[in-house]
Amino acid sequence: MEYEEKIKWILTTFFRITQIEALYFDSQMNATSCQFQAHTYDDFCRLSMGEIEAFLKNIVTGESNESTDSYTYYLRHNFICNISVLNNDGKCGGAIITQPVVLNTLKKDELKLKYATLPSEERDACIAAMLRAPIVSQDRIIPIGGTLDSLIKHIFGTANFKPVMCGGEVDPLSYQLMQPDKIFSQQHKPSQPYRFGGYSTYFKIKNAISTGDTEALLNVFDLIGNDNIPMDQHASKDIIRSIKNRFIEGCAMGSFFAIEAQAPYDKTRDFIKQIIREIESTDNINDMYNLVRSALKTLTRYVAMARINGYSKHIRLAMEHIEKHFAEEITLESLAQVTGTSKYYLSSLIKKETGLSFTDIINRVRIEKSKKMLTESKISLATLSLSVGFANSNYFSKVFKQHTGMTPTKFSNSILKSADEDAKSKDILRALLNQLSHAMEIFSGIFDLVRIVDPILNKAWVVHPSGKILESTCYDFWSRKQSCDKCISHMALNRNKSFMKLDQEDVNLFFVLATPITIGGTKFVINLLKKTEDNFLNCTKVTGFDDLTAEHKPNH
Helix, strand or coil: HHHHHHHHHHHHHHHHCCCCCEEECCCCCCCCCCCCCCCCCHHHHHCCCHHHHHHHHHHHHCCCCCCCEEEEEEEEHHHEEEEEEEEEECCEEEEEEEEECCCCCCCHHHHHHCCCCCCHHHHHHHHHHHHCCCCCHHHHHHHHHHHHHHHHHHHHCCCCCCCCCCCCCCCCHHHHCCCCCCCCCCCCCCCCCCCCCHHHHHHHHHHHHHEEEEEECCCCCCCCHHHCCCCCCCCCHHHHHHHHHHHHHHHHHHHHHHHHHHCHHHHHHHHHHHHHHHCCCCCCCHHHCCCCHHHHHHHHHHHHHHHHHCCCHHHHHHHHHHHCCCCCCHHHHHHHHHCCHHHHHHHHHHHHCCCCCCHHHHHHHHHHHHHHHHHHCCHHHHHHHHHHHCCCCCHHHHHHHHHHCCCCCHHHHHHHEEEEEHHHHHHHHHHHHHHHHHHHCCCCCCCCCCEEEEECCCCCEHHHHHHHHEEEEEECCCCCCCCCCHHHHHHHHCCCCCEEEEEEEEEEEEEEEEEEEEEEEEEEEEEEEEEEECCCCCCCCCCCCCHHHHHHHHCC
């Protein structure tokens, strides 16, 4: 098969699989396409505005520092293209670029306002191009790129799919788009069309920030970026808002980890506030991603500096030595030689500054290292114990349990189980909330509000009238700073039965029904609330349905 025929086969097959077109740019930057739809090339030019072409030119000419073959490129208004660079005998043979797709459903009236300054003919052409772009959910972006690379690998055998997120990094004015070649100028329309982050990742990021390990943090975070942007698209009809919320949540969690690890409180809070302001000010997903990546990297450095500056010189030297040589035999005598002190003075200094003994310090480092290994790969207990400096696996298990409350095997299983249950729980919880809200719409007037509560974590989820699922602290609704003493959600959870009572929210009185449920192996409580002006229930006593007596029933 000739080179041109191979390219044509890839473009045709990709369209039949995904119903998304792709264009081929050769090494001279001529654009060619199978042109299943006549407008594809013109739409690409209008949406890219020379930006992708300039980006690609830097790769073709060798001016770019990038070394990967795959890119996920975010254009203005979050139109997205997957780019696969072709290598031919070690040289760039061009690239295949998917037509721009979009995350949000666009509205014609809103687009008219954005392009009001353009001449009417060009404005209409730009709007038409935007409205024709396929709407694709965020979780499909990476698989679409993977499909393209798989086809390239099948034909050329040279695809290594590890996409890099990019966008907004080149000046589109530096390159003028050339007219397409006529190799595939014939039009062809097929008769039948063929459209966070789990607990393990959370633990790795937390561990990296808490230990000031910048390299480990970037390894984990970049892996997230290569797979998919951590977010729950279905939590909001406004996809960009949903993504922003997830990124802001990640920054907030990172700042908490850093402050907990002794990073300076005021400096950390002020820094994260600035990052959140910058996230709010942009709608480009790649810019948000880079902001969060940079923020977590900075927080990790704050922790690293705090770990260095928080102890005396002798203890810093001792800590650094233990961190580097934790897998080796370390004695108090050898550590005293490293720090230039006597073993008795060093022992007392360790206890004074850290509150721990010499043995506790070493064991804590070794156990943290072993936890990291358990989250990254499957490893036998014997190999793991030797890897972190324990000659006896039984003793290692004993120390591990003292520090974590569980055995190494149970810890490893809990990470896998938590990640799986977390994903399942979110899906089920979302579906249940939607069903309950739908039922409330059908039986309008019976209850005014439904929410799902996690009394253990003091969290609550509720469906906003817009359809967005909102998460908050469970007692925010009641304008309280903490859970009340007679929380019926706690009682329903602990006693595994339904409870009800009257409760006050600002000036409004609500009848509240709490019923326990299990979602994905985790226990939650459904709250049904009805606003009432009639004090038809004795609110001085919290009672279960089966304890309800005539004196507690409504007065008619």
